Amino acid sequence: MNIGVFMSAADLDERYTRPAREFGEMLGRGGHTLVWGGSGTGLMRVVADATRCAGGRLVGISVDLLREFAIEDADEMVFASDLAQRKALLLERSDAIVVMAGGLGTLDEATDILEQKKHGLHDKPVVLLNTAGFYAGLTLQLRRMAEDGFLPVPLEQLVFVSDDGASALAHLQDRV
Structure with missing residues (x-):
């Protein structure tokens, strides 16, 4: 399975790097391909190194x-002309999406992917990996949007929220 992973390129502490490394190892051991932003820095590098060391392939889209x-x-590296094209290529090349801890770029990618799914432009499973409670606030906001009628489809059809990589990967494997 080609698993698109959106995350930060920042160097972060162990509460984020350890789960990222573990998830990359699970991807590699499972024979999956990591489709990611292609950066050799921060969490992006951590996940890529772990995936490769465990036997997975790397497709970078920068x-x-x-x-x-x-x-x-990387096994393959693609360069988009702009950020919009990069997001489109990441989605196109992925069978499923996992959103890990990240900044504004990651949040932009996550909301864009969810908006497209809401409109039926793709039906790929999307997981919000809530490492160390990072996405607790976003999860609360998404639930409020659903409860107050801002989402035309049930939240569960848009995104699966997981606190750990093993349940995130299990969810994806059940749906792809």
Whole structure:
């Protein structure tokens, strides 16, 4: 399975790097391909290294303006002309999506993917990996949107929230 993972390229502490490393190892051991932003820094590098060391493939999808940060030893590296094209390629090349801890770019990717799914533009499973409670606030907001009628489909059809990588991967394997 090609699993698209959105996450930060920042160097973060162990509460984020350990779960990212463990998830990458699970991807590799499962024979999956990591489709990610292609960066050789931060959480992106942690997940990529762990996936590769455990036997998985790496498909990086970066953007020209970040070319200098791209990992050089991916199995495949694609450079989009802009961020919108990058998001489109990440979705196109992925069978499923996992959103890990990240900043504004990750949040933009996550909400874009969910908006597209809401409109039926894709039916790929999406998991919000709530490492160390990182997405507790977003999860609360999504529930409020659902309860107050802002989502035309049940929240459970849009996204699965998981606190650990093993349940996230199990969810994806059941749906793809």
